[in-house]
Amino acid sequence: MQLNNFFKFNGGVQPEENKTLSTGLPIARLPIPKKLILPLRQHVGQVAKLKVKPGDQVLKGQMIAEADGSVSAAIHAPTSGKVIKISQEIIPHPSGLPDFCITIEPDFKDTWIEKKPILWKKIDRTQLIEAFIKSGIVGLGGAVFPAHMKLRIRQTQPISTLVINAAECEPFITCDDILMRERADEIIQGALITQTILGAKKCVVGIENNKIEAYEALKKAAQETSIEIRVVPTLYPSGDAKRLIYLLMGIETPNDKRSTDLGIQVFNVATVAAIYRYLELGEPSISRIVTITGAVKTPQNFEVLFGTPLSDLIDAAGGSLTKQKKFIMGGPMMGFDLPSIDVPVTKAMNCVIESSPELFPAPKPVMPCIRCARCADACPVNLQPQELYWFSKSSQLEKAREYNLFDCIECGCCSYVCPSNIPLVQFYRYAKSEIIAQDKSKEAANTARERNEFRLARIEREKKERAERHAQKALGAQDKEGQDEKKSTIAAAMERVKQNQQENIKN
Amino acid sequence: MENRSPYIVNAPSISIIMLKVLLALIPGIILYVYVFGLGVIINILLASITVVLTESAILTIRKLPIKPFILDGSGLVAAWLLALSIPSIAPWWIIVLGTILCIIFGKHLYGGLGYNLFNPAMVGYAILLISFPSIMTHWQTPSNLMIVDASWLDQIKVIFNSNLLSKKTLDAMTSATPLDYIKTQLSLNQPLAMIQHDKIFGFVSGRGLELINLGYLAGGLYMLKEKIISWHLPVAFLTTLFFSAWLFNFFAPDTFASPLFHVMSGGSILCAFFIITDPVSGPTTPRGKIYFGTAIALLVLIIRLFGGYPEGIAFAVLLLNICVPLIDSLTQPRIFGHR
Ligand code: SF4
Numbered sequence A: 001m002q003l004n005n006f007f008k009f010n011g012g013v014q015p016e017e018n019k020t021l022s023t024g025l026p027i028a029r030l031p032i033p034k035k036l037i038l039p040l041r042q043h044v045g046q047v048a049k050l051k052v053k054p055g056d057q058v059l060k061g062q063m064i065a066e067a068d069g070s071v072s073a074a075i076h077a078p079t080s081g082k083v084i085k086i087s088q089e090i091i092p093h094p095s096g097l098p099d100f101c102i103t104i105e106p107d108f109k110d111t112w113i114e115k116k117p118i119l120w121k122k123i124d125r126t127q128l129i130e131a132f133i134k135s136g137i138v139g140l141g142g143a144v145f146p147a148h149m150k151l152r153i154r155q156t157q158p159i160s161t162l163v164i165n166a167a168e169c170e171p172f173i174t175c176d177d178i179l180m181r182e183r184a185d186e187i188i189q190g191a192l193i194t195q196t197i198l199g200a201k202k203c204v205v206g207i208e209n210n211k212i213e214a215y216e217a218l219k220k221a222a223q224e225t226s227i228e229i230r231v232v233p234t235l236y237p238s239g240d241a242k243r244l245i246y247l248l249m250g251i252e253t254p255n256d257k258r259s260t261d262l263g264i265q266v267f268n269v270a271t272v273a274a275i276y277r278y279l280e281l282g283e284p285s286i287s288r289i290v291t292i293t294g295a296v297k298t299p300q301n302f303e304v305l306f307g308t309p310l311s312d313l314i315d316a317a318g319g320s321l322t323k324q325k326k327f328i329m330g331g332p333m334m335g336f337d338l339p340s341i342d343v344p345v346t347k348a349m350n351c352v353i354e355s356s357p358e359l360f361p362a363p364k365p366v367m368p369c370i371r372c373a374r375c376a377d378a379c380p381v382n383l384q385p386q387e388l389y390w391f392s393k394s395s396q397l398e399k400a401r402e403y404n405l406f407d408c409i410e411c412g413c414c415s416y417v418c419p420s421n422i423p424l425v426q427f428y429r430y431a432k433s434e435i436i437a438q439d440k441s442k443e444a445a446n447t448a449r450e451r452n453e454f455r456l457a458r459i460e461r462e463k464k465e466r467a468e469r470h471a472q473k474a475l476g477a478q479d480k481e482g483q484d485e486k487k488s489t490i491a492a493a494m495e496r497v498k499q500n501q502q503e504n505i506k507n
Numbered sequence B: 001m002e003n004r005s006p007y008i009v010n011a012p013s014i015s016i017i018m019l020k021v022l023l024a025l026i027p028g029i030i031l032y033v034y035v036f037g038l039g040v041i042i043n044i045l046l047a048s049i050t051v052v053l054t055e056s057a058i059l060t061i062r063k064l065p066i067k068p069f070i071l072d073g074s075g076l077v078a079a080w081l082l083a084l085s086i087p088s089i090a091p092w093w094i095i096v097l098g099t100i101l102c103i104i105f106g107k108h109l110y111g112g113l114g115y116n117l118f119n120p121a122m123v124g125y126a127i128l129l130i131s132f133p134s135i136m137t138h139w140q141t142p143s144n145l146m147i148v149d150a151s152w153l154d155q156i157k158v159i160f161n162s163n164l165l166s167k168k169t170l171d172a173m174t175s176a177t178p179l180d181y182i183k184t185q186l187s188l189n190q191p192l193a194m195i196q197h198d199k200i201f202g203f204v205s206g207r208g209l210e211l212i213n214l215g216y217l218a219g220g221l222y223m224l225k226e227k228i229i230s231w232h233l234p235v236a237f238l239t240t241l242f243f244s245a246w247l248f249n250f251f252a253p254d255t256f257a258s259p260l261f262h263v264m265s266g267g268s269i270l271c272a273f274f275i276i277t278d279p280v281s282g283p284t285t286p287r288g289k290i291y292f293g294t295a296i297a298l299l300v301l302i303i304r305l306f307g308g309y310p311e312g313i314a315f316a317v318l319l320l321n322i323c324v325p326l327i328d329s330l331t332q333p334r335i336f337g338h339r
């Protein structure tokens, strides 16, 4: 597989891929589970607004919660059945906190609501975006950003290049790889549609050179099109959007801008495939491909309905092989521990890895930083992780910010190469949340202070006005009396005003 | 819930890194023994024992776990470097004292591994040089240049109790280093060409010494290959030393030795690959490393040519160690997406 010309970013790492583990079998379809638990927030942004209540019958593909505002996404019933409850359930999120979910009991008839393909070439943009708001499609690469937001961008910013992210750089994860192998046509069609909607002149697919079969499939599917398939080196984190744009085009997205400001929009392969299915087949986002791998019996990829309990997925993969039953969502570089095997599969869930002491040994004891700068050599953002660590550890948060802590993408390359086994990224996460919390409380304090100042000023103004009125009155009443007396009255009134003012200040 | 990603690591432990540094010193040490005899081995052994005992004691006092901090090997590296920096015929207590000073004042007073501002080996060396200038500048004559044959037993004697040796053997065993020799002879108004005819000179620098330096060079290249050190420091140091020495040599060949002489003399190679590459006390940014190496090389040359000491590495390194925070803050690399 020939590497195309590429622009290498600083650092990056090449962890063991462990991808062949789960690519041996084709995509299998998971049977409909006994219940489906659908979190109302599976996307970035506002929680979706409920459209059903317990007891309601729903059809497959029926919208059960709608996007609330523009940064939000709809949720659809993945199969037909009955809504049995709306309750807080444990969800797959790093916070481990429960969130509101709709639980559906399937009737196993799997009856579709009437599918309405969208004549996207015929309708105008506003209508098209409206339609997308109802699609439930979010970035399936893991970012889960509502797709209609990304498509709408053209109104404010002309897009010249559409980049399709097929890098899939994290070890173990193969859901995009397998999707490309088996459904390359859907991806290419989806890419073409997306390109047209965005009005982009060019469409480039960036794929790592470790996915030969996927590359061949895409190449074949894209034969008659102007889509360019470009091979980038297998170098984590090539799948990070800003890094991928750089690899492909040598363009550095400025830290304070988005790629769209430069006329570049990035979509993941699975997302454009979902766009294709929605427009051409009228199927909203109700399932995705999930890699289940690691210490399960038969690691492979499944097409899974959203809301399916993880335990069903594990069973389908032949069951777990360890006693600990620890599962990681995402890849080993950026993933996180799942709180339970009862969590549902969500739009963000691209991969679940069963952890084992052999695959992911317990962290070694932490030693002091020896300033070896291996972390800096590995950082794809060209930060100085050892300095950030020092500032985060010693709570010099302003310094950490000054050294661009917020440019850190938490990719984990620094920790990966650290001889002192320092959990660097954890320190950065901590420092970031501290800074954000501080900023928030500062802001709150500022508004409170402003409000208070405003209140004090008002009270003072009122008092002053009152005092002046008094003074005026006193003046008017004693007009006929002698000049001296008048003067003294004015003086007394002024004195009162002054006193009032002083009291105000004390208040 | 704690998010502990990344779940995988691929990094050599500090122990492995330090072990490789020690390994990289071996060729130089073997050649050292070949040229000067076993004295240096005794010094290394003494230094190693002292460092383990001293560090264990300090770690106990500081209530820190002993095992990980002894096994990290950083103490051993400092001790070996010190042992290789002092004359191999210095009395035994010199290396013992030096190692203790190096560990206490160079390392643990600042907080131990990772916190030392100064290069520990050079702290030990500088204190010794200031306190015992005479001992620290009496170097051994290479074995094949000795008029009287000194056996390996004599080497042990000279380290543990020099009174056991005759004055004649003692005299035969010590000689000036080429750097030292040039300095004293130049002050006697001898032309350089004449001075360099002395038998202590070899092909480019000191006879025998150049061989040891080649050994260190091999070790340095090994560390580069193993990515234990980055190229910036040795390249910056050696090229600066070479070209600045060349400049002096070009304009006044009668007073200033050749650039190659400077590169292969004294501790240049050891300094380039093993001393200034101490990560803890050095800069971390690529540009900072280049400035650091360059500045040290210039200082070393100035001290060698015009200073009071024949060799200036320790002082140059310590001086630049102070500047490291400044160098680092001024040489922050451009961050992705920043202008
Ligand atoms: S890799 Fe680890 S030990 Fe080395 S400088 Fe970075 S944080 Fe420090």
Ligand code: SF4
Pocket (backbone or CB within 6 Å): A378, A379, A380, A381, A382, A383, A384, A385, A407, A408, A409, A410, A411, A412, A413, A414, A415, A424, A425, A428
């Ligand atoms: S986690 Fe942050 S600091 Fe570490 S390598 Fe990635 S971007 Fe750099």
